Amino acid sequence: MAKVPVQFTLNGSEKAEFVESGTTLLNTLRDKIGDTSPKGGCQQGTCGACSVIVDGELRLSCLTLAETCNGVAITTTSGLAEGGVLHPLQRAFLDTFATQCGFCTPGMIMAAKVLLDHTPNPSREDVVEALSGNICRCTGYEPIIQAVLTAARANSQNAA
Amino acid sequence: MALALQTFATVKDANAALKAAGTRYLGGGTLVVRAANEGDVSVSGLVRSTDPALSAIEINDGKVSIGASVTMAAIAGHPDLGALARAARAVGGPAIRNMATVGGNLFAPAPYGDFAVALLALDAAVGTGDAELPIETFLADRDNSRAIVTYVRFALPKGDSFRFLKVSRIKPKGVSVLSIAVVLEHAGNGTVSSARIALGCMADRPVRARAAENALFGKTLDPDGIASALAAVGEGIAPITDPIASAWYRAEVLPVHLGRLLLG
Numbered sequence: 056m057a058k059v060p061v062q063f064t065l066n067g068s069e070k071a072e073f074v075e076s077g078t079t080l081l082n083t084l085r086d087k088i089g090d091t092s093p094k095g096g097c098q099q100g101t102c103g104a105c106s107v108i109v110d111g112e113l114r115l116s117c118l119t120l121a122e123t124c125n126g127v128a129i130t131t132t133s134g135l136a137e138g139g140v141l142h143p144l145q146r147a148f149l150d151t152f153a154t155q156c157g158f159c160t161p162g163m164i165m166a167a168k169v170l171l172d173h174t175p176n177p178s179r180e181d182v183v184e185a186l187s188g189n190i191c192r193c194t195g196y197e198p199i200i201q202a203v204l205t206a207a208r209a210n211s212q213n214a215a
Numbered sequence: 216m217a218l219a220l221q222t223f224a225t226v227k228d229a230n231a232a233l234k235a236a237g238t239r240y241l242g243g244g245t246l247v248v249r250a251a252n253e254g255d256v257s258v259s260g261l262v263r264s265t266d267p268a269l270s271a272i273e274i275n276d277g278k279v280s281i282g283a284s285v286t287m288a289a290i291a292g293h294p295d296l297g298a299l300a301r302a303a304r305a306v307g308g309p310a311i312r313n314m315a316t317v318g319g320n321l322f323a324p325a326p327y328g329d330f331a332v333a334l335l336a337l338d339a340a341v342g343t344g345d346a347e348l349p350i351e352t353f354l355a356d357r358d359n360s361r362a363i364v365t366y367v368r369f370a371l372p373k374g375d376s377f378r379f380l381k382v383s384r385i386k387p388k389g390v391s392v393l394s395i396a397v398v399l400e401h402a403g404n405g406t407v408s409s410a411r412i413a414l415g416c417m418a419d420r421p422v423r424a425r426a427a428e429n430a431l432f433g434k435t436l437d438p439d440g441i442a443s444a445l446a447a448v449g450e451g452i453a454p455i456t457d458p459i460a461s462a463w464y465r466a467e468v469l470p471v472h473l474g475r476l477l478l479g
Contacts, residue, residue, distance in 0.1 A: 057219075059220075076220050099249050099252065113310040120220055123222075166309065166310070169309070184387055184388075187388035188311060
């Protein structure tokens, strides 16, 4: 089958790949580019583990075809840390024990990042709503909600 | 398995390509890529159109036209479509709402398709390249529909005449046990002069509850007034059974939730 070119920005750096037509963004990121932070969970749009940020919007990379992403800017969890310093959300997830097996964590962090980008001081209800498309089978969600609220507080303190 | 995706600037060209066997139209991907991921081998090729008209929302004199590629998030966030925000937010989680389209929702099998339930109560018209159909006709024959849906059109409900309820077991986001959309008009004396009631999960696609609609006519919205409508709402339904709920359960709780929606 003919390969098609795809070109986008991933965590600030230009990427250009040839993929088979119909390849999902998830498989392109993981298998072609080597960014394994988005996880392939259900492949059905139910679990949220594959969540990435496309042009500022949360998307499910398992249901997005790579060739529809030409020219977009993609953010994944692997692009959040700067110079070895964890992003406040990553730090908060560690500090509040919001990560157990870790499989859902990158998707949770992407959903939380979109929330905090638009709503720097979210309510608990805002957090629950923002994470409502992401499933965690370990934590019971409470530590994850606390992590996002903690990161929001840390951000607002840094900004003050 | 790879799926060849063909992208066209115009709906006309996309319609032509869609005639090939095994091809499906790609909207947001939440139905068709999901099917492909699940191993649905009937999908061998995908077609999409990037025509900007498909992503347009037009509102003139209380008449709304929503392009088929408009997402649930775009509707939920639109300043003039506040009446529909609740129904748009009923679909999926945030990521799904950024992807799932109005056009796709018309094809979503129960227990999905909550927004189509709202559109059915609004008595929308569904536009394809060369025709416009009442949504009820469109839904009844959707399995045979091969023309790309380009828009849905309806009159913006006045005041609080539109009501929507989705019942799910997981909060805030869960798959529907059922969904109900109602558009009510009142006569001067406060009685119901017209009612459209649409139900989700009460068949494999959204359906109207005509017996309940007729029973509401001339009644007031109080427990006595709605009793006959609640008794009639189960007429003709064939609820789905899935891991969320059995057909029996859905039929049992339907009048309870309709009652809450009408009295709420």
